Amino acid sequence: MQEIKIAIIGAGVVGLSIAEELSRFYKDIFVIEKNASFGQEISSRNSEVIHAGIYYPKDSLKTKTCVEGKQLLYEFCQRHNIRHKKIGKLIVAIDKNEIKDLETLFQKGLENGVADLKLLCADEIKRMEPNVKLEAAIYSPSTGILDSHALMKNLISLFKSRGGEIAYHTELVGIEKLKDGFKLNIEDNRKEPFSFVSRILVNCAGLYSDKIAQMAGIDKQDYRLKYCKGDYFRVAAGKAKFINKLIYPVPKEDRAGLGIHATLDLAGSLRLGPDDEYVDKLDYNIDGSKRRIFYESIKSFLSFIREDDLSADTAGIRPKLQGPAEDFRDFLVREESDKGLAGLINLIGIESPGLTACLSIAKLVKKILDK
Numbered sequence: 001m002q003e004i005k006i007a008i009i010g011a012g013v014v015g016l017s018i019a020e021e022l023s024r025f026y027k028d029i030f031v032i033e034k035n036a037s038f039g040q041e042i043s044s045r046n047s048e049v050i051h052a053g054i055y056y057p058k059d060s061l062k063t064k065t066c067v068e069g070k071q072l073l074y075e076f077c078q079r080h081n082i083r084h085k086k087i088g089k090l091i092v093a094i095d096k097n098e099i100k101d102l103e104t105l106f107q108k109g110l111e112n113g114v115a116d117l118k119l120l121c122a123d124e125i126k127r128m129e130p131n132v133k134l135e136a137a138i139y140s141p142s143t144g145i146l147d148s149h150a151l152m153k154n155l156i157s158l159f160k161s162r163g164g165e166i167a168y169h170t171e172l173v174g175i176e177k178l179k180d181g182f183k184l185n186i187e188d189n190r191k192e193p194f195s196f197v198s199r200i201l202v203n204c205a206g207l208y209s210d211k212i213a214q215m216a217g218i219d220k221q222d223y224r225l226k227y228c229k230g231d232y233f234r235v236a237a238g239k240a241k242f243i244n245k246l247i248y249p250v251p252k253e254d255r256a257g258l259g260i261h262a263t264l265d266l267a268g269s270l271r272l273g274p275d276d277e278y279v280d281k282l283d284y285n286i287d288g289s290k291r292r293i294f295y296e297s298i299k300s301f302l303s304f305i306r307e308d309d310l311s312a313d314t315a316g317i318r319p320k321l322q323g324p325a326e327d328f329r330d331f332l333v334r335e336e337s338d339k340g341l342a343g344l345i346n347l348i349g350i351e352s353p354g355l356t357a358c359l360s361i362a363k364l365v366k367k368i369l370d371k
Helices: 013-022 061-079 096-111 122-128 148-161 206-216 288-298 354-370
Strands: 003-009 029-032 089-093 118-121 136-140 144-146 165-167 170-178 181-188 193-203 226-235 246-249 261-264 270-273 277-279 310-320 332-336 341-348
Touching: 003 013, 003 181, 013 029, 013 148, 013 354, 029 170, 061 144, 061 148, 061 354, 089 096, 089 122, 096 118, 096 136, 118 122, 122 136, 144 148, 148 165, 170 193, 170 206, 181 341, 193 206, 206 310, 206 341, 226 288, 270 288, 270 310, 288 310, 332 354, 341 354
Parallel strands: 003 029, 003 193, 029 165, 089 246, 193 341
Antiparallel strands: 089 136, 118 136, 170 181, 181 193, 226 270, 226 277, 226 310, 246 261, 261 270, 332 341
């Protein structure tokens, strides 16, 4: 039976980042992806924002990997000519009732090591964004946007140049723990079975990562994912020129995401979203009736947008470890020797800011392997 050193399950941006990082130091690495190509799920259904690291608890993995990953990502994009733009972001207080929450978030960002934040009053915002009506805002100049598809293509190119291989249309259907590794049972798109042995197994399966963990023998309640769907609406062409930066609301404690925000992309288009709705299954259809809700959420401060400017665009699903109204849950990145599964590294609940954090997460996995 064929034996390899490292198998990585999932060719999203995190799996590809890990593959590229490990291929610098290890040979014989194989990426397995059940879809026809890379980045078909979480990695291609997001806002493509490079986050600064403001929102999460100071010592959490989400904060540490986001703050480090932001710098790594900008450097990587510059080095490999990947389109990106440090466009900046405003987190906004629409009325005076939100100013206290805004100031609390500002202090959290500073404590997290985001040293370039500024707290702006209404007059300062007016000079920066004359078409936006607000009471106050946090300005994050190091927030940006990037071409995530180009990022993933570049990671693949580097990985393959060092001898790495990717198998698409290949689904993992069974895992057997052996003395010195794992027997992986897979099927191709014709349902033809094949098995091989890998010394190390890295689970980056995104929306299915909890199921892969179960397949390996870990059936823990705190590993189980909850699906949180977010819809996006595109704003009519020509309206993007009215703002210069990303516009985010003050996040609410009772919401699963950061709130419906206005995001510019590298093509000069403007989108609103995502919202957040826990769902029981993977369904990327967009509820067009939400248009009114999206409009109502932004009309007070983005008054240049009319309801009939909005059209349904796309949807994404986030793999969350916390359910509705539950406390914060961090990224789960751990090697499972204590469960009798030496060589298995699980990455579960890698949602936002996973894109920003991808290169930092890859370095973390490398450190785990070095041990």
